[in-house]
Structure formats: C-alpha cells, structure tokens
Amino acid sequence: MLFYILKRIALMVPTLLGALTITFVVIQFVPGGPVEQLMAEARAGQGEGGGAYKAGRDSDARQVAELKKLYGFDKPAHVRYFEMLGSFLRFDLGRSFLQNKDVWTLIKEKLPVSISLGLWTFVISYLVSVPLGVAKAVREGSRFDVMTSLVVLVGYAIPGFVLGIFLIVLFAGGSFFEWFPLRGLTSDNWEELSWPARILDYFWHLTLPLICLVISSFAVTTMLTKNTFVEETRKQYVLVARAKGLSQKAVLYKHIFRNALIPLVTGFPAAFVGAFFAGSVLIETLFSLDGLGLLSYESVVRRDYPVVLGSLYLFTLIGLVVKLVSDLLYVAVDPRVQFEAVGK
Numbered sequence: 243m244l245f246y247i248l249k250r251i252a253l254m255v256p257t258l259l260g261a262l263t264i265t266f267v268v269i270q271f272v273p274g275g276p277v278e279q280l281m282a283e284a285r286a287g288q289g290e291g292g293g294a295y296k297a298g299r300d301s302d303a304r305q306v307a308e309l310k311k312l313y314g315f316d317k318p319a320h321v322r323y324f325e326m327l328g329s330f331l332r333f334d335l336g337r338s339f340l341q342n343k344d345v346w347t348l349i350k351e352k353l354p355v356s357i358s359l360g361l362w363t364f365v366i367s368y369l370v371s372v373p374l375g376v377a378k379a380v381r382e383g384s385r386f387d388v389m390t391s392l393v394v395l396v397g398y399a400i401p402g403f404v405l406g407i408f409l410i411v412l413f414a415g416g417s418f419f420e421w422f423p424l425r426g427l428t429s430d431n432w433e434e435l436s437w438p439a440r441i442l443d444y445f446w447h448l449t450l451p452l453i454c455l456v457i458s459s460f461a462v463t464t465m466l467t468k469n470t471f472v473e474e475t476r477k478q479y480v481l482v483a484r485a486k487g488l489s490q491k492a493v494l495y496k497h498i499f500r501n502a503l504i505p506l507v508t509g510f511p512a513a514f515v516g517a518f519f520a521g522s523v524l525i526e527t528l529f530s531l532d533g534l535g536l537l538s539y540e541s542v543v544r545r546d547y548p549v550v551l552g553s554l555y556l557f558t559l560i561g562l563v564v565k566l567v568s569d570l571l572y573v574a575v576d577p578r579v580q581f582e583a584v585g586k
Contacts, residue, residue: 243573247566254562259327261558262551266326269547270319276339276545277310313339326551335552340544345552348537355526355533358427358444362452367459372506374460375467380494382472391465398461402454403524409450410528422450425530451529463506470502507571 310316314325329336335345374394378387414422423429429443474480475498483493523535534553541549 247570250566250569254559254566257562258555258558262327262330262555263323265551265554266319266323269545269550272545274545275315276313276547277306277315330552330555335556336548338541338546338549340546345549348549349534349553349556352532352534352537355427355531356535358448359451359455359525359531359533362448363455363459366452366456367463370456371460371463372467372503375464376471376494378464378468379471379475380490382468387468394461394464397457400457402458403528405457406450406454406525406528409453414450423447427531451525451531454525454528466505467502470505471498474498474502504572 307316314322317325326336335349337344338348341348374390378390381387409422410424412418414420414424423446427444427447428440429435429447432440432443435443480493480497483497488496523539525531526533526536537549538553540546541553
C-alpha cells in the first residue's frame, strides 16, 4: 500500500508539470495578450484602475515596452516559465494583471458562491438519486421504474441555461411572477436580518440556480445506482442468501447494499470536490453569481494569464489528490482489491 501511494505521488509531478507546460506553451501563441487588451481598452477610454498602468490614446512603442516590463513580458518565454514553476513550488499563484489582486485572494473571494452551489447541488443530488435508484432497482420493469426513468432522462436532456431562462421568465420578474431574486447570494439588508431570516434569505436566492444545476445531475447517479443494484441482485451470493430464507429487506441492506454502492462511494471524493470547482458559467451569469466558473471564463477571455495558470495549477493538484483518495477509498469498501499486486 505504501509503495503504491509513493508511486502515485511520484506520478503526480509529471502530470501536473505536463498540464502547466502545455497551457503555458499554448498561451504564447494566442493573439491579443493582456498588454494588447489593456492598450485597446485605454484607446477606448476604458483603462483599468486599481493601480494598473493607464495608457492614453497616443500610446507609443515606449508605453507598450513599459507595460511589457510591468507584466514581465520583456523576459524570454523560458525564463518566465521557470519563474512560474518556482513560484508555484512556493504556492505563490501570482497576481492578476487586470484586477491587480493576488490570485489566491481572487479565488477566496469567489469561493462562497462556488461552495454554496457545489455543496447543495452535491448533497441534494445524492440524497435524491441514491434512494430513487434503489427504489427503481427493487421495482425494475414496473410503471414506477419507467416513469421515473423518463422524468430523470428528460431533466438530463434539458440544458441548465435553458431551464434557467424559463425559470427567470416564469418566477423571477419576467412575464409572470416575481417570487425569487436574480442577483447575488443574499439581499442587501442581510446584515440587518435575524439568523432564521438570513437562512431563509440565503436559500431564497439559491432556489432557482440549484434547480438548474440539480435537475441535470439526477440522471447519472440515479441510473448508476439502479444498474449496480440490479447487477448485484443477479449474483450467486444473493441467490444463496434468499435460499437461506432471509427477507428481502435483509438481503438488500445486509448483502447487496455494500457491494452495490462501491462505484458511488469510490466516486464520492471526486464528485464532492468537483461540485465546488466545476460551476456552470452560464448559470452564474444568468443569476449574477460571481463564482469560480465565471472567474475562469473571464480570465481566459481577457488573457489574465496568472489567474488562468494559477487556478489551473491549484485545481489540477486538487484533482490528482482526490483521485488518489478515491483509489484508497476503493480498498476500504472492497477488501478484495490489493494494491501490492498492482505495484509489482
């Protein structure tokens, strides 16, 4: 086990290095870098504030050179590459070109939105999908099974942003009702509210975005749960347990449940962490929620390379660690797996 863990940790280094290297090389050939974008904004009278260099409409080559020096683009690409790696080794993610803030600070500012959307999407999806999948497996082929399959698959087929537009028009001040807000996680007077009122206000703002995110996530987990339970019920050990006279409930929860949940349990860490960092840009934009998804999108569009590379480094590292945890969790729930054999 220890050898396997050390081997996986050693393999994380080239994987992480490869992701960073490919991204760094690609952005060297992308036209319209941050200097060009800042100059264009300055000419349009939209220069960036917050301590950034403001160029006038008569910007010349000297001003462009000063901007390149300010952002470090006066150095060769290979020098900037190794400086980036050195900073990342110290977990220094750099400073945003356009917002003049540390990348760590930007990520922490966006985390409340991403945690709110990710955590509740994950919890609601699993609390509904797993019991529904078990119920479908027990009633396989029944009208309940067919109808619920139809409902979850239709929900999966509807794009989240299309559902979001429909909900906004219907319930958020469109052509019909004005029951839900359209901006932020809390109301402007949130600080003045009592704690019960704050909780209600928080979930009032989250209702429509969560509906859009949760609906499409039901299908995969529900059908995976159903199919694994159905597969387990057809195995020999289940037939033996039933032949011994055990009740359906005892067979289901004492014999089938542990084995059937292995795919779900082993995927639990990845789904849990992924729910935080895989936010929907369109959903965040529709409901004016400033989270990590919107930050990543705007960083790519505006060529804010420190944010792009810093967030990529952090999320890739988290993903590799979570994958290792998932493999170790596999051993915990299924003792038949032996990593010693894999390492030989």
